[in-house]
Amino acid sequence: MANPVFTPTNANSDAPVIVIGAGPAGLACAQELVAGNRRVVLIDDNIQPGGQYFRQLPPGYSTAPRARLMRDKARYDDLARVLDSPLLTHLPRTTAWSFPQPGTVAHAGPLGSGRIAGSAVVIATGAQERSMPFPGWTLPGVISAGGCLNLAKAHGLVPEGRVVVAGNGPLVLVAAATMAAAGARVTTVAEAQQSRRLAGAALSGVVAAPGILAKAAQYRAQILRAGAAWKTGWMVSRAHGDETLREVSIAPVGPDGRPDLTRERTIPADLLVLGYGLMPGSDAARLLGCRMELRPDLGGLVPVRGPDLQTSTAGVYAVGDGAGIGGVEVALIEGRLAAHAILGTPAPKQLAHRYRTLDRFRRALNSAYVLPTPLRAADDDTIICRCEELRLRDLKADGNAASGSLNTLKTSSRLGMGRCQGRNCLHTAAGLLGLSPETMVETMPRFRPPLRPVPLARLAADRDAGPAREPDEIILSEAKD
Amino acid sequence: MNTAKARTAAGQADTIIVGGGIFGLFCAMTLAEAGKSVILLDKGRIWAEASAVNAGSLGVQNKLPALIPYTLWSWDIWNTLSDRLGADLGLRRNGGYKIAMTEDEAARLGRVVSEQIDYGLDAQRLSPAALRAQAPWIAPDCMAATWSPQDGYASPTRVGPALRRKVESLGVRIVEGAAVAAVENGPDIRVLTTAGDFHGTELAITAGAWSATIAAMLGVKIPISLDVNMVSVTEPARPTIECIVTHARGILTLKQVANGSCLIGGGWQGIGSIGDSRKDIDHDQLVHNLRLAMRVIPGLAPLNILRSWAGYEGVTPDSYPYLGRLPGHDNVYLAACARGGFTLGPLMGTLLGELILTDRPSRPITIFDPARFSNAAA
Amino acid sequence: MPQPKMRFIPGVVPNAGTLSFSFEGNEIPARPGETVASALMRAGVPVLRRTRIENQPRGYFCGMGICWECAVFVEGTGVVRSCGEPARPGMVVRLAEAEV
Ligand SMILES: Cc1cc2nc3c(=O)[nH]c(=O)nc-3n(C[C@H](O)[C@H](O)[C@H](O)COP(=O)(O)OP(=O)(O)OC[C@H]3O[C@@H](n4cnc5c(N)ncnc54)[C@H](O)[C@@H]3O)c2cc1C
Ligand SMILES: Cc1cc2nc3c(=O)[nH]c(=O)nc-3n(C[C@H](O)[C@H](O)[C@H](O)COP(=O)(O)OP(=O)(O)OC[C@H]3O[C@@H](n4cnc5c(N)ncnc54)[C@H](O)[C@@H]3O)c2cc1C
Numbered sequence: 001m002a003n004p005v006f007t008p009t010n011a012n013s014d015a016p017v018i019v020i021g022a023g024p025a026g027l028a029c030a031q032e033l034v035a036g037n038r039r040v041v042l043i044d045d046n047i048q049p050g051g052q053y054f055r056q057l058p059p060g061y062s063t064a065p066r067a068r069l070m071r072d073k074a075r076y077d078d079l080a081r082v083l084d085s086p087l088l089t090h091l092p093r094t095t096a097w098s099f100p101q102p103g104t105v106a107h108a109g110p111l112g113s114g115r116i117a118g119s120a121v122v123i124a125t126g127a128q129e130r131s132m133p134f135p136g137w138t139l140p141g142v143i144s145a146g147g148c149l150n151l152a153k154a155h156g157l158v159p160e161g162r163v164v165v166a167g168n169g170p171l172v173l174v175a176a177a178t179m180a181a182a183g184a185r186v187t188t189v190a191e192a193q194q195s196r197r198l199a200g201a202a203l204s205g206v207v208a209a210p211g212i213l214a215k216a217a218q219y220r221a222q223i224l225r226a227g228a229a230w231k232t233g234w235m236v237s238r239a240h241g242d243e244t245l246r247e248v249s250i251a252p253v254g255p256d257g258r259p260d261l262t263r264e265r266t267i268p269a270d271l272l273v274l275g276y277g278l279m280p281g282s283d284a285a286r287l288l289g290c291r292m293e294l295r296p297d298l299g300g301l302v303p304v305r306g307p308d309l310q311t312s313t314a315g316v317y318a319v320g321d322g323a324g325i326g327g328v329e330v331a332l333i334e335g336r337l338a339a340h341a342i343l344g345t346p347a348p349k350q351l352a353h354r355y356r357t358l359d360r361f362r363r364a365l366n367s368a369y370v371l372p373t374p375l376r377a378a379d380d381d382t383i384i385c386r387c388e389e390l391r392l393r394d395l396k397a398d399g400n401a402a403s404g405s406l407n408t409l410k411t412s413s414r415l416g417m418g419r420c421q422g423r424n425c426l427h428t429a430a431g432l433l434g435l436s437p438e439t440m441v442e443t444m445p446r447f448r449p450p451l452r453p454v455p456l457a458r459l460a461a462d463r464d465a466g467p468a469r470e471p472d473e474i475i476l477s478e479a480k481d
Numbered sequence: 482m483n484t485a486k487a488r489t490a491a492g493q494a495d496t497i498i499v500g501g502g503i504f505g506l507f508c509a510m511t512l513a514e515a516g517k518s519v520i521l522l523d524k525g526r527i528w529a530e531a532s533a534v535n536a537g538s539l540g541v542q543n544k545l546p547a548l549i550p551y552t553l554w555s556w557d558i559w560n561t562l563s564d565r566l567g568a569d570l571g572l573r574r575n576g577g578y579k580i581a582m583t584e585d586e587a588a589r590l591g592r593v594v595s596e597q598i599d600y601g602l603d604a605q606r607l608s609p610a611a612l613r614a615q616a617p618w619i620a621p622d623c624m625a626a627t628w629s630p631q632d633g634y635a636s637p638t639r640v641g642p643a644l645r646r647k648v649e650s651l652g653v654r655i656v657e658g659a660a661v662a663a664v665e666n667g668p669d670i671r672v673l674t675t676a677g678d679f680h681g682t683e684l685a686i687t688a689g690a691w692s693a694t695i696a697a698m699l700g701v702k703i704p705i706s707l708d709v710n711m712v713s714v715t716e717p718a719r720p721t722i723e724c725i726v727t728h729a730r731g732i733l734t735l736k737q738v739a740n741g742s743c744l745i746g747g748g749w750q751g752i753g754s755i756g757d758s759r760k761d762i763d764h765d766q767l768v769h770n771l772r773l774a775m776r777v778i779p780g781l782a783p784l785n786i787l788r789s790w791a792g793y794e795g796v797t798p799d800s801y802p803y804l805g806r807l808p809g810h811d812n813v814y815l816a817a818c819a820r821g822g823f824t825l826g827p828l829m830g831t832l833l834g835e836l837i838l839t840d841r842p843s844r845p846i847t848i849f850d851p852a853r854f855s856n857a858a859a
Numbered sequence: 860m861p862q863p864k865m866r867f868i869p870g871v872v873p874n875a876g877t878l879s880f881s882f883e884g885n886e887i888p889a890r891p892g893e894t895v896a897s898a899l900m901r902a903g904v905p906v907l908r909r910t911r912i913e914n915q916p917r918g919y920f921c922g923m924g925i926c927w928e929c930a931v932f933v934e935g936t937g938v939v940r941s942c943g944e945p946a947r948p949g950m951v952v953r954l955a956e957a958e959v
Contacts, residue, residue, distance in 0.1 A: 045924060046943065052923060058892035058945065060874040067870025100764040115764075128925050138928075140905035140918025150922030150942070155897040156871035160864050182868045243916050244905045281925075386928060388740075389912045399642040408526055411533055412642045414740075419716055419927035421787060449762055452924070453716060453785035455937055460772045460782075466765035471708075471748035473731030473800075473820075618959055716938060717911055718957035741911065743959070780959035783937025 016041045016089070017342055018105045018118035020096040020284060023051015024079070024328045025320025026124035028335030031082040036343040041089045041116055043096045043107050045452060049083065050076060051126055052146065052321075053328040055153035069152060069182065072328075097450035097459070099288050102313050108450075108458040115464040120315045120342045123284045124335060127299070127321035129171075131428045132276035133384050133392075134259075134377035135238045141245025145171040145275035149178055158182040161270030164248045165228075166236040168192040169369040170216065170327075171275030177219035179273070180226035188229045188267060190250045192276075192375055193368075195232040235259055237377050239272055248272050257373035276375065279427065281322045286447045288313055294441050296370055297363040298324030300427075301441055308341035309334055317342065326362040333358065374431055384432065385425040387418020395429055405443035406430050416445065419453050485518040489654040494520040496837060497672050497681035499661050499695055500688035501527025503823060504816045506644040507558075507830020508685050508837075513651035515838050520679055521653055522672065524660035524691075528641030531689050532823065534792035536712045536746040537571070538734050539824045541602055541631040542579045543727040545800060546593065547848065548825070549600035554844060555828035559635065562827065568643035571636025571739050577725035578607075578616060580626045580777060587625035590729040594627050604629035618721055618780050625729075632725050634736050637823060661688075664698045666810060683812045683837055687830065690795030691755060692803070692817035696851075701807050704854050705818055708794040709751040709760060711767055715784040717741030726777065733773050743781060745774045751791030760791040796820065797854075804829055804849035805836070815851045865900040880950035882931075889946035896929050896941035907931055907941055908955035930955040 017033050019026045022044035030040045042049070048056040054076040063069055083090050094109030104117045129144050136142070143151075145167065151157045158179070163186045165176040176189045224230060231250070237259035238249040248269040251259035279300035286292060290303040291312035303311040303318045311318050317338040320331035333355045340347040378384065380393040390413060395401055398413045406426060409415055415429055416422025422445065430440035450459065488494065496512050498505045501523040509519050521527065539559060544552045556574075563570050579594075581587040594604055604627045612619060612626045619626070649655065659676035670684040686695045693705040722737040733747040749770040753759035767789055775781050795818040797803060802819035816833040819825040828844070835842040867873060873890040880887055882899060889898035896919050899907060906916040907929045920928040922942055931941040934951040941952075 047945070057871065058874070058890075058894070060892050062872045064870035064872060067868065069868060069870070098762065098764060106764055128923075129921065138915060138917060140907070140916050143919060144921045144926075146925075147920050147922035151865065151919075152868060154922065154942075155865075155894060155900075156867050156873065157865040157897060157900065158868045160866060244918070386917070386926065389910050389915070399646060403526070405526065408529070411638045414638070417714075417787070419785065419787060419930065420925060423925050448788040448790045449764075450786055450789070453787055453927070455783050456715065456771050456775060456786050457782035459786055460768060460775050462764075462768045465768040468769040469750065469766060470730070470732050470769075471750055473748070716957055718959050721959040737959070741957075778959065784957050784959070785938060 014039060015117055015119040017120045017122060018043065018116055019122040019124055020105065021051060021124035021126055021320070021322070022046070022049035022090070023124060023126050023320060023331065024053050025126075025331035025335040026051065026122065027054075027079040027082065028332040029122050029124060029319060029339045030088060031079060032336045032339030033342065034082050034085045034087045036339065036345060037087070038343060039087050041091065041118070043091045043094050043105065045093065045095045045109075047093055049080060049090065049092070052149070053331070054079070055150055057154065057156050061156060071153070095450065095452045095454050096284070097452065097454050102288060103315055106462065108454045108462070113458050113461040113463065115462070120317065122338055122342075123316065123318040123322055124320045125281050125284050125322040127278040127325055128281045128423055129275075130277040130279050131424055132274065132375055132377065133382050133428055134236055135379055135382050136240055137274070138383050138386055139239050139241050139245045140243070141241065141270060142239050142272045142274065145175040145273055148175045148273040152178050152182045158184045159271045161185065162187045162268055163271045163273065164188045164190070164250075164267065164269040165273040165275065166190040166234075166248075166250060167275030167277070168371065168375065169275060169277045170365070171278065173216055173219040173223070175273045175275050176223045176228065180222050180228070186223060186226050186228040187269070188231065188250065189223055190234040190236060191232045192235045192253050193232060193371065235375055235377060236272065236274070237261060237264055240266070245269060245272055253375065255373070257371065257376045259377050277369065278321065278325045280324055283447050283451055284322070285311060285318055287449060287451060288316060290316065290318070292441070294437055295324065297366050299366050309338045310341065324362075325366055326358065330355075330358050330362055376432065378432055384429050385415050385418070387420050387424070388414045390415055392432060395433060401433060404435065404439060406435065406440055407443050407445040409433070410445050421453070485652065489518050489520050489652075492520070492677060492679045494518040494654070494679070494681050496683045496685055497522065497670060497679050498685040498687055499672070500686065500691070501655065502530055502532035502687065502689050503640070503644075503826030504689070504830045504833070505685070505687035506648055507827050508687055508816065508833045509648045509653045510644070510651065511831050511834025512837060513648060513653050515834070517838070519653045520681065521648070521655045522659040522661060522674055522679065523655070523657050526657050527645065527655060531792050531794050532826065533637055533641055534712070534790060535637050535823045536734055536736070536744045537634045537637050537738065537823065538725050538727070538736060538821070539633045539635055540577060540725055540727055540734065540821060542577055542594075542597065542604060542627065542629045543731060543734065544821055544824070546596040546600045548801070549597050549602050551828055551844065552821070552824055553601055553631070555825050556631065558827035558831065559633075566643040566647050568639065570639045570643060572633065573739075574631070574633035575724040576628060576630040577632025577727060578612070578619065578626050578628055579727045579729060580619060581624045581729040582620075582622070582777065583624060586729040590625055590627060593729070602629060603631050618778055619726070620777055620779055623777070632727075634725055634738065636738065661695055661698070664695065666699060666813065670812060683814065685833060685837060686807065686813065686815045687817060687833070689817055690793040692795060692815060694755065696807055696815065699807065699810060699813060701809060702855065703803065703815070703851055704798050705795045707755060708748065708796050709753045709791050710746060710794050711749050711751045711762060711770060711789060711791045712744060712746040713767065713771065713786050713789040715743040715745070715781065715786055718743065718784055721780070722778065728777070733777060735774055735778065743784065745770060747773065753791065753793070755793070760793065762789050762791060794820075794822070802829055802849050803851040804832060804846050805851050808852040808855055864903040865897070878946060878948040880946050880948065880952055882952045883954060893946055894942055895931060895944045895946050895950070895952060898946050899941065911956075932956055932958070
């Protein structure tokens with residue numbers, strides 16, 4: 001497939017660098033670019049910058065010095081100073097919705113809609129979560145780890161009642177610790193991975209990144225102090241309730257990746273937090289036509305990048321969790337490294353060295369959490385596509401279920417055609433229908449703009465749209481005379 | 482039956498059809514129902530090009546006057562298709578408005594509709610007041626409108642799988658991933674593809690926008706130009722526009738389908754060519770398409786757009802489809818390139834099948850003669 | 860059985876004052892700057908939308924702009940993610956269903 005060639009006509013002019021995503025990666029990149037005297041346009045669809053890790057409370061909220069929030073505030077404040085630079089334009093609440101040309105970003109938001117031609121584009125759009133559907137997972141009160149962290153970080157909220165956390169991977173620790181720190185009653189934490197495999201991961205990690213491990217140990221202690229039961233090798237099997245969550249069933253992970261229902265236990269719960277892993281949000285790179293590859297050690301489908309973090313599309317860089325799951329430290333460093341590549345300045349030796357270490361660590365960590373068999377708790381009655389309300393049964397019964405093509409299945413079943421644009425369901429459906437990861441990637445529907453749902457009026461408000469070429473139809477009777 | 486099956490399995494059939502869109506599938510169904518053995522070839526999966534990605538309008542009002550009878554005949558097929566295929570096709574015949582926003586457009590609307598009525602369209606002119614009463618969601622400054630109860634729509638994504646099931650049950654062998662690379666016409670037809678060779682007594686070309694490339698393999702030049710049509714879809718909304726909306730100048734088609742989503746098209750052009758296989762959005766034209774939709778139906782403004790896409794439609798110089806024998810080849814047939822070919826496809830495919838079967842299709846097809854431009858040039 | 864609510868984390872100091880908006884006809888108090896989802900969850904309203912086909916309840920899920928399960932309909936604005944939409948005084952909010 002032809003890759004559009006981005007000839008960075010503006011590469012040496014003073015056209016800004018366009019950074020999409022104001023999370024750790026995007027902010028760090030912007031900071032380094034501004035330090036190098038480059039103009040930057042920073043586009044992010046949230047009200048405030050910070051992305052996932054540095055998610056901010058609403059403007060004006062404050063916190064008492066002893067508030068039990070895990071906010072890493074000092075580092076954020078340091079990064080956020082870049083927003084005051086006259087070289088930086090921040091477009092909050094704005095969606096980068098497409099790329100009319102590889103170097104041009106179309107954006108839309110309440111502040112206006114238009115296009116910006118950049119001297120380079122940096123995709124720093126972050127991760128999304130993996131779904132692990134099971135009966136009852138659509139009930140209000142069942143939330144994802146991101147939902148859980150943002151309750152605390154973005155809204156300053158903690159649930160009353162009993163909290164159960166279940167999942168697979170570092171998110172479980174983070175979510176449970178966040179809830180515990182905020183004062184929630186965390187009763188049970190269920191990690192699907194067996195503890196001995198985690199120990200292996202820990203060992204390989206000690207060498208690479210002791211700081212991060214120390215943090216994990218601290219999280220774990222915090223959760224245990226809060227009195228939660230900690231179970232490894234267990235997974236969620238069902239959620240119960242009518243209008244909202246009432247109870248959660250958990251069960252040991254069987255050898256086939258399914259819950260062993262003979263040993264299922266049901267516990268009361270008011271909030272169930274799911275953390276079944278992250279995957280790179282690769283949509284922007286796919287829309288741009290960047291070459292992609294499947295990398296389990298990076299968490300899934302990622303753009304192919306050179307050592308300078310440039311994608312296969314010249315002038316387009318990809319950094320942070322959107323280019324490979326790595327957490328905040330990797331995101332920060334990648335942002336800086338890409339900035340140096342764009343500026344044409346050598347990256348400080350120390351930075352490059354630390355990146356090599358962290359990169360090794362994150363790849364070991366991602367691999368350690370990869371389960372021998374994918375988890376699977378969905379039964380035929382379980383909703384897979386939340387938007388279109390498609391159950392596993394519907395997908396299996398679809399005439400194209402056996403086509404071996406996700407795209408073909410999508411068109412006949414409506415899988416992934418709702419507001420989430422397939423983010424919640426396409427990957428899981430592929431797995432549940434037995435497509436290999438390679439086939440899934442090969443047959444994945446092409447990503448169609450806009451990158452996120454955008455109100456029609458905002459797309460129509462594009463102030464930089466070129467002239468119309470109306471497709472006036474011919475009228476034969478008139479053409480004749 | 483079993484011998485026929487063995488023959489098609491060996492790559493031999495009475496008719497080889499190239500192209501598994503709506504034209505090809507209806508042709509296959511017609512032939513197979515009459516007992517012919519059929520192999521249907523497609524370069525990729527069937528039902529993956531225009532027939533799959535189109536906006537699903539089954540408009541009568543938006544057809545050229547001379548095509549009105551054909552559109553109504555095609556509707557005769559659509560009307561009973563759900564029963565025939567035993568499937569929900571998302572088919573609705575709730576009528577449609579055709580609107581004009583300027584005085585020029587209003588004049589054109591008036592002229593064209595008179596002509597269309599002469600050809601059998603059932604439509605009435607609506608006063609602005611009547612329009613506002615019937616369809617308060619259309620912009621109040623709409624200058625003129627006509628209403629026809631004959632317009633409707635169907636869901637392309639439902640029609641395709643149902644047709645596939647049907648033709649397969651009739652014994653048609655579908656071969657996917659069989660891109661035709663060469664055709665040899667001796668006493669028999671030999672079709673060379675990326676999935677092997679196929680032999681037949683007749684060849685039917687129903688390769689949509691690609692039909693000219695297949696004809697060229699037989700040394701025949703058929704003029705086809707390419708339209709890269711764009712469509713956008715909104716999030717589901719409360720049912721309001723329960724019919725289709727078209728435009729006096731053909732530059733807008735709009736409908737709200739069963740799930741509440743609104744589909745917005747109108748032939749605004751994206752980017753791509755047969756050679757490069759790109760089917761990309763032209764962001765400028767997309768924006769203008771959306772602006773026009775919002776101007777005609779202001780209530781669309783807040784709806785979230787979920788996807789925009791583009792697909793290939795082949796177009797003939799006079800916008801009438803091709804249907805008939807390929808010039809110079811008695812056993813090679815062509816049906817392709819109807820503007821509004823989703824609407825017309827059932828009829829066109831059926832007539833092609835009848836032509837192959839009996840040489841006497843049930844409707845006149847001379848205006849669709851594939852030789853009409855080569856004759857003119859000669 | 861009353862639904863356990865969300866509350867502010869001890870030590871989080873929201874903006875002073877309250878405003879109110881309506882959700883399905885009920886008056887919901889909110890702090891200035893607070894999102895619609897936050898105010899609803901504090902008020903013990905976990906069901907933010909109902910599904911089109913089966914009328915099933917859905918609520919706040921991903922918290923990061925991906926799932927759209929927290930979508931609500933705001934009069935004069937349209938369907939928005941309630942977790943990213945600040946509450947405004949007098950706002951009229953309903954279970955999500957877009958309108959033309
Ligand atoms: C639930 C969850 C919990 C996590 N917890 C931790 C943790 O505790 N420790 C840790 O180290 N890491 C954690 N991570 C990983 C986290 O993603 C990274 O640490 C860090 O936030 C990654 O930074 P980033 O800049 O790559 O992406 P993000 O921080 O995700 O920032 C990307 C930003 O881009 C925006 N965006 C995306 N697409 C568009 C678009 N088209 N237009 C406009 N804006 C767009 C997003 O809204 C977001 O604000 C967590 C991730 C998730 C999802
Ligand atoms: C975006 C869009 C919107 C539209 N909206 C409407 C609408 O609302 N209403 C309406 O009535 N019409 C609409 N149309 C037009 C309509 O979709 C087409 O006219 C109709 O589907 C054409 O059907 P077909 O079978 O001729 O072609 P196609 O469906 O394109 O099928 C042709 C087939 O031939 C195959 N093929 C090509 N080359 C080869 C080869 N070398 N070897 C083997 N196989 C080959 C292709 O793979 C393809 O499957 C729209 C078209 C587009 C693109």
